[in-house]
Amino acid sequence: MSAEPGLPRYSVAELNQAIGSLLERGFAPRFLLEATVSRPQLKKGHLWLTLLDEQASIQAVVWASQLSRLSHQPAEGDGVVVVGKLNFWGARASLCVQVLDLRPSLSAVLRRFEQVRQALEPEGLFDPARRRPLPAMPAAIALLTSAPSSALADMLRTASERWPATRIHVVPIPVQGPVEEQIRSRLAEVIAAAPDLALEAIVLARGGGSREDLAVFDGEALARDLAACPLPLVTGLGHEDDITIADLVADYRAATPTAAIVALLPDRAALVQDLGQRRRLLGQVVQMRLQREGAALAIRREQLQALNPTLLLQAWRQQLRQRLELLEALSPQRLLQRGFALVHHSDGRLLRSVQGVQPGDVLQLELSDGRIDAVVEAGHPR
Numbered sequence: 016m017s018a019e020p021g022l023p024r025y026s027v028a029e030l031n032q033a034i035g036s037l038l039e040r041g042f043a044p045r046f047l048l049e050a051t052v053s054r055p056q057l058k059k060g061h062l063w064l065t066l067l068d069e070q071a072s073i074q075a076v077v078w079a080s081q082l083s084r085l086s087h088q089p090a091e092g093d094g095v096v097v098v099g100k101l102n103f104w105g106a107r108a109s110l111c112v113q114v115l116d117l118r119p120s121l122s123a124v125l126r127r128f129e130q131v132r133q134a135l136e137p138e139g140l141f142d143p144a145r146r147r148p149l150p151a152m153p154a155a156i157a158l159l160t161s162a163p164s165s166a167l168a169d170m171l172r173t174a175s176e177r178w179p180a181t182r183i184h185v186v187p188i189p190v191q192g193p194v195e196e197q198i199r200s201r202l203a204e205v206i207a208a209a210p211d212l213a214l215e216a217i218v219l220a221r222g223g224g225s226r227e228d229l230a231v232f233d234g235e236a237l238a239r240d241l242a243a244c245p246l247p248l249v250t251g252l253g254h255e256d257d258i259t260i261a262d263l264v265a266d267y268r269a270a271t272p273t274a275a276i277v278a279l280l281p282d283r284a285a286l287v288q289d290l291g292q293r294r295r296l297l298g299q300v301v302q303m304r305l306q307r308e309g310a311a312l313a314i315r316r317e318q319l320q321a322l323n324p325t326l327l328l329q330a331w332r333q334q335l336r337q338r339l340e341l342l343e344a345l346s347p348q349r350l351l352q353r354g355f356a357l358v359h360h361s362d363g364r365l366l367r368s369v370q371g372v373q374p375g376d377v378l379q380l381e382l383s384d385g386r387i388d389a390v391v392e393a394g395h396p397r
Contacts, residue, residue: 031105038103038110048097048112049120052089064089066097066112075099075112086192087118087230094123096227124230131235131260140242146266147247152281153215155182157205159198162187166222166272170251173273178280184212190221195234202240209246216279217244219261220251220272232259241265251275357381369394 025033050066057063060079065072075097077085089095098116103109119127132141139145160167162185174183188194188201205217219241221229231237232252241248242264250262255270262268269275320326343349347357358366359379366372372391380387 028105031108034108035103035105038101042101045098045100045115048099050095050097052091052093052095055089055091062114066095073110073112075114076102077114077117081115085114085117088193089117094120094126096120118227119230121226124227124233127230128233128260131233131238132263134235135238135260135264140238141263149247149249149267149279150215152178153181153279155184155213156216156218156279157184157186157209157212157214158218158220159186159188159201159205160218160220160272161190161222164222166220169273170218170220170276173276174280177277177282179283181280182212184214191224191228191231193231195231195237198231199237199240202237202244206244206246214246216247216249218249218251218272218275218279219265220275221253222272223254226253226257229253229257229259232261234260237261238264249275249279369396 048066050068053065053067053072055062055064060082062077062082064075064077066075067073087093087095095117096119097112097114099112099114102111102113135141158167158170160170167185171183171185174181184205186201186205188198190198202217202219205214208214219232221232229252232250238260241261247266248264249267249269250259250265251269251272251274252259252262253271258268267275267278269278357380359381360366360371361377361379366378372378372394374391374393376391378389378391380389
């Protein structure tokens with residue numbers, strides 16, 4: 016074939032090398048790829064898989080050195096988000112995606128959430144009636160979370176500010192990736208040690224992140240362990256809008272890790288203020304009671320004083336004097352002193368009418384200072 020002027024000429028190796036150079040210069044060294052996993056299989060320690068969507072597919076590989084560090088182990092049909100870069104082998108012009116990290120896509124996470132929810136809901140594990148009340152002033156709690164972390168620092172600071180009397184036992188746990196079994200193991204250890212530590216509640220917490228990062232808390236086995244926990248359980252996972260299966264089985268679901276501590280521990284400042292108000296109210300009640308009792312005591316004192324024998328004797332003497340004066344005022348002797356006289360028959364009968372005497376009757380006239388004997392000469396009726 017005759018060479019056409021102006022057209023570049025390559026050998027196969029040169030062409031493949033040029034394509035590789037073009038890809039290196041024109042494509043991002045790392046990128047995110049949303050895809051569905053198909054036909055994952057291990058070959059010589061490396062994980063080979065096909066990434067596809069509705070219109071296309073591409074081969075991908077996770078090298079053995081990277082496989083153990085993946086935050087998620089993909090299975091057939093999983094929706095994933097891949098952090099990857101392009102690998103181009105010039106010897107055979109072969110192109111694939113080298114997977115640097117891989118996590119479930121949001122759609123896959125939500126699909127798994129819904130599957131576990133549908134499996135557990137008929138058993139009543141999400142029933143609000145099974146939720147236990149939180150202790151009012153817990154003496155000790157266990158805090159399962161990543162350590163060290165900003166979420167842990169915030170929770171400890173909040174606990175110290177609100178109620179420093181509560182002992183907090185921090186139990187470090189992994190909170191991302193395929194770590195469900197590790198979380199279950201630490202939870203079992205905490206439950207076993209609860210009587211010795213006098214634990215009254217458990218907090219399961221994780222700081223912010225994407226919904227995909229919280230997928231570990233959607234596990235069915237972990238949910239059953241949490242539902243069977245003998246102590247009240249508080250969750251504070253992710254952000255306010257994030258709901259996990261663990262949140263649904265918890266006794267109390269807080270919007271954030273810090274909110275979990277706020278829900279569980281009383282507010283010292285608010286309690287001090289409340290105690291102050293109660294003290295003032297109690298003082299007012301006591302003062303009013305003292306006033307009522309004082310008034311009642313004054314009445315009883317007056318009653319006792321009125322029943323004093325000396326006073327009663329004085330009152331009776333006064334009444335007696337008044338009656339004596341009345342008797343004296345009504346006494347016939349008083350009339351006699353005023354010039355009147357009492358007339359009696361000789362037999363002592365009091366003469367009340369002029370018709371009661373006859374001439375010659377002997378009468379006795381009683382005056383204030385003595386008696387006079389008299390004989391009736393005549394009677395003169397009025």
